[in-house]
Amino acid sequence: MALSTIPTRALSEQGINFRNLIINGDMSIAQRGTSVTGLANSPAFIIDRFSYRRNGTWTTVQYTMSQETDAPTGQGFVKSLKITPTTAEASVPNGAFSAANYAIEGQDLQLLKYGTSNAESLTLSFWVKSNKTGTYVCAFLNVSSNKLISKAYTIDSSNTWEKKSITIPGDTVSSYSNDNTVGLNIYWGLAAGTDWTSGSLSDTWQTSSNANYFPSQVNLADSTSNYINFTGVQLEVGTSASDFEFLPYDVNLQRCQRYFEMLVGTNGGVIGYGYGSGSDTARTMWQFKVQKRAVPSMSDSYSTSRQYRINFTSPDGTAVNQNSSNTPGFGDISVNNSGYMNLSGFSSIGGGQNGFMIYNNTTTAMGADAEL
Amino acid sequence: MISTVEKYYIDVNGTLEWQNTYIVTYVDGFVNYVPHSEDNRHYQEILEWVAEGNTITDNGGGE
Numbered sequence: 001m002a003l004s005t006i007p008t009r010a011l012s013e014q015g016i017n018f019r020n021l022i023i024n025g026d027m028s029i030a031q032r033g034t035s036v037t038g039l040a041n042s043p044a045f046i047i048d049r050f051s052y053r054r055n056g057t058w059t060t061v062q063y064t065m066s067q068e069t070d071a072p073t074g075q076g077f078v079k080s081l082k083i084t085p086t087t088a089e090a091s092v093p094n095g096a097f098s099a100a101n102y103a104i105e106g107q108d109l110q111l112l113k114y115g116t117s118n119a120e121s122l123t124l125s126f127w128v129k130s131n132k133t134g135t136y137v138c139a140f141l142n143v144s145s146n147k148l149i150s151k152a153y154t155i156d157s158s159n160t161w162e163k164k165s166i167t168i169p170g171d172t173v174s175s176y177s178n179d180n181t182v183g184l185n186i187y188w189g190l191a192a193g194t195d196w197t198s199g200s201l202s203d204t205w206q207t208s209s210n211a212n213y214f215p216s217q218v219n220l221a222d223s224t225s226n227y228i229n230f231t232g233v234q235l236e237v238g239t240s241a242s243d244f245e246f247l248p249y250d251v252n253l254q255r256c257q258r259y260f261e262m263l264v265g266t267n268g269g270v271i272g273y274g275y276g277s278g279s280d281t282a283r284t285m286w287q288f289k290v291q292k293r294a295v296p297s298m299s300d301s302y303s304t305s306r307q308y309r310i311n312f313t314s315p316d317g318t319a320v321n322q323n324s325s326n327t328p329g330f331g332d333i334s335v336n337n338s339g340y341m342n343l344s345g346f347s348s349i350g351g352g353q354n355g356f357m358i359y360n361n362t363t364t365a366m367g368a369d370a371e372l
Numbered sequence: 373m374i375s376t377v378e379k380y381y382i383d384v385n386g387t388l389e390w391q392n393t394y395i396v397t398y399v400d401g402f403v404n405y406v407p408h409s410e411d412n413r414h415y416q417e418i419l420e421w422v423a424e425g426n427t428i429t430d431n432g433g434g435e
Binding site: 181278293294295327330331332339370371 | 382383396403405409
């Protein structure tokens with residue numbers, strides 16, 4: 001019998017209704033790999049959508065960021081993001097901070113009705129675990145209006161998963177830009193110098209000031225034994241945290257691919273159909289699975305050892321199979337595809353030769369990066 | 373941290389044409405092909421790098 005009404009369950013806040021404004025909050029998608037070390041630069045990504053950010057001049061500190069199987073028991077989570085210093089810095093320089101970050105497009109925040117009297121409150125919930133107890137700070141920056149709220153949370157027990165919840169009010173004055181640029185930046189403080197801690201926390205949206213970002217933040221960078229893990233990150237409308245909204249893996253992956261997509265080499269994996277565009281150069285195109293947020297940057301520096309192959313049939317019917325370990329170039333890139341992918345290192349392939357360009361090993365990889 | 377930025381040209385029907393793309397090489401050796409696009413974060417990095425006094429290489433597609 002056909003349903004005449006939608007079951008209440010399907011509309012309840014505990015069902016899947018995309019109420020979580022965070023993509024990949026369960027840390028399940030990590031297209032770039034499972035670990036990156038020596039994070040001296042910013043931003044850096046390993047788990048999709050979550051980045052490591054630093055500001056100011058640090059003397060020594062570097063971090064490792066990884067996807068781990070450590071997760072709170074009995075909650076449905078199987079992965080977490082771990083950040084740990086690989087070189088420590090006992091005293092944070094005054095002008096420096098380091099943080100985990102998540103950025104949301106302004107057009108995905110219009111439902112909050114900011115800038116009107118109906119502006120909605122938001123609740124951020126997440127699971128966290130660290131050896132280092134004490135006060136940590138989450139900073140929320142409305143990039144569109146340069147307004148800030150910073151709120152503290154406490155890690156009470158070392159080496160124990162704890163669920164935290166932070167509620168912030170709506171802003172009835174300032175809105176988010178309705179476009180594909182950053183609307184809201186969320187920072188989970190790891191360590192901060194006095195330029196970023198000497199102000200005060202706030203329960204209301206205020207014009208951003210560096211001093212108000214991370215007051216009372218502990219220094220996670222002071223020992224290589226320190227670590228912090230996050231998972232189950234959810235940001236939703238309202239003043240209380242609901243259960244985490246789990247999405248199917250394929251849905252989660254496709255949502256991540258709006259911002260980053262990796263094509264990993266599998267032996268014989270086809271990249272695209274193309275042609276000889278010069279005596280030593282072949283040209284093809286990688287069609288993305290998901291349209292990107294913006295025109296992406298293209299790179300095959302994700303390869304550990306690259307090798308490409310072309311399978312052509314000459315006009316006289318002769319099969320042509322050649323390999324190249326050169327680095328491809330990408331021109332006229334778009335939100336839908338890699339544009340021209342140009343690869344040299346072949347011989348005598350110009351003049352009416354058409355065929356496939358493929359990966360010739362499993363360690364070649366290309367990425368399209370449209371992250372915020 | 374950016375090391376060098378160079379305009380990327382390719383041969384289109386016998387003519388070298390700029391592809392609205394920059395080859396960005398970072399100090400750690402990572403190479404990015406970055407579109408001339410305001411919404412791209414790496415393009416914003418290029419603008420900051422230029423504002424610091426650095427120069428984009430434009431050799432017209434030559435070596």
